[in-house]
Amino acid sequence: MRNVRVSTISYSGGIDTGASRRDMAQFIDRAMYNRPDLIALPEASLNRPETAEPTPGPIYNTIASKAAEHSVHIVMQLYEGAPSGAVYNSGIIIGPQGNRLGEYHKKYPTVSEMNAGVIPGVETPVFSLPFGRVGMAICFDLNFRDIAEGLMEGNAELIFFLSMYEGGRQLQIWAHDCGAYLVLAHYEGYSTFVDPMGRIIDRGDPNYYPIVTQDLNLDYKVLHLDENQKKLDAVRRKYGRGIRIEVCRPEAIFTLESLMPDVTVDGIIREFSLETRTDYFIRSKRVRADALQADKALVGSRRS
Numbered sequence: 001m002r003n004v005r006v007s008t009i010s011y012s013g014g015i016d017t018g019a020s021r022r023d024m025a026q027f028i029d030r031a032m033y034n035r036p037d038l039i040a041l042p043e044a045s046l047n048r049p050e051t052a053e054p055t056p057g058p059i060y061n062t063i064a065s066k067a068a069e070h071s072v073h074i075v076m077q078l079y080e081g082a083p084s085g086a087v088y089n090s091g092i093i094i095g096p097q098g099n100r101l102g103e104y105h106k107k108y109p110t111v112s113e114m115n116a117g118v119i120p121g122v123e124t125p126v127f128s129l130p131f132g133r134v135g136m137a138i139c140f141d142l143n144f145r146d147i148a149e150g151l152m153e154g155n156a157e158l159i160f161f162l163s164m165y166e167g168g169r170q171l172q173i174w175a176h177d178c179g180a181y182l183v184l185a186h187y188e189g190y191s192t193f194v195d196p197m198g199r200i201i202d203r204g205d206p207n208y209y210p211i212v213t214q215d216l217n218l219d220y221k222v223l224h225l226d227e228n229q230k231k232l233d234a235v236r237r238k239y240g241r242g243i244r245i246e247v248c249r250p251e252a253i254f255t256l257e258s259l260m261p262d263v264t265v266d267g268i269i270r271e272f273s274l275e276t277r278t279d280y281f282i283r284s285k286r287v288r289a290d291a292l293q294a295d296k297a298l299v300g301s302r303r304s
Contacts, residue, residue: 002219004131007036008191010210014044021062028066034213038073040185043162049116052081068098077162086119091136102127106138124150132157132218139163142170157218172198179222197248220257221265224277
């Protein structure tokens with residue numbers, strides 16, 4: 001079991017940067033009533049391209065000091081001014097000592113952002129935090145498949161989507177395809193938690209529910225039913241209430257989750273020779289390539 005308690009804050013500030021950082025500091029204090037391990041803040045809630053700040057700067061320092069005060073991780077979005085004069089739409093991870101652990105630059109700023117001077121990012125990093133592997137995407141990014149593929153290649157277990165728009169069904173598609181929890185921190189109040197099956201498990205409301213909190217167990221894997229299904233009774237027989245298996249049909253996948261402190265899902269997969277969905281697809285591609293090569297050789301031998 002690798003539990004992480006995540007809170008999202010919805011706040012539509014960003015125009016008056018002084019007021020926004022003071023309001024957000026108060027929201028963080030309120031979010032801490034839920035004792036989260038990590039707090040996610042939405043896009044454009046702290047500033048805009050025309051008020052981009054370098055880091056360290058007033059906004060960053062305020063949020064970092066709150067992270068240190070509460071010993072909590074914070075994932076924030078900031079229009080960040082670089083020493084070169086460039087402006088980036090940055091997703092920043094701040095650690096519980098107020099230290100900067102990593103950043104992601106929005107790969108696909110909107111046309112209006114780029115016209116305002118925002119420079120696109122070029123990488124899709126995934127960060128190893130104490131509770132799991134974390135990736136980010138920002139708003140318009142959700143429309144571009146290469147980011148989802150980069151997060152999959154980096155084995156992201158938890159994806160933060162910091163946004164001014166809701167994303168709709170795309171949130172569920174990304175979570176399902178990446179096999180990861182996806183957490184939307186939404187500017188206007190519809191923050192959303194989606195599980196690795198693509199199911200919405202919680203959703204905020206702009207009037208009544210601006211802070212959304214969920215416990216997520218990152219000790220899970222998504223597997224395909226093919227060839228694994230016949231082994232599941234043996235897994236259940238040994239571990240019983242120490243695991244959770246949830247089947248998703250007709251998609252023919254399931255999640256295997258360890259609820260035990262001393263037995264990991266990776267260990268169970270090795271013990272019973274299970275195969276993750278990702279590994280199954282990789283093997284399928286390899287067998288397909290071999291079949292095509294064998295067919296090519298057979299056709300060649302007939303012609304000769």
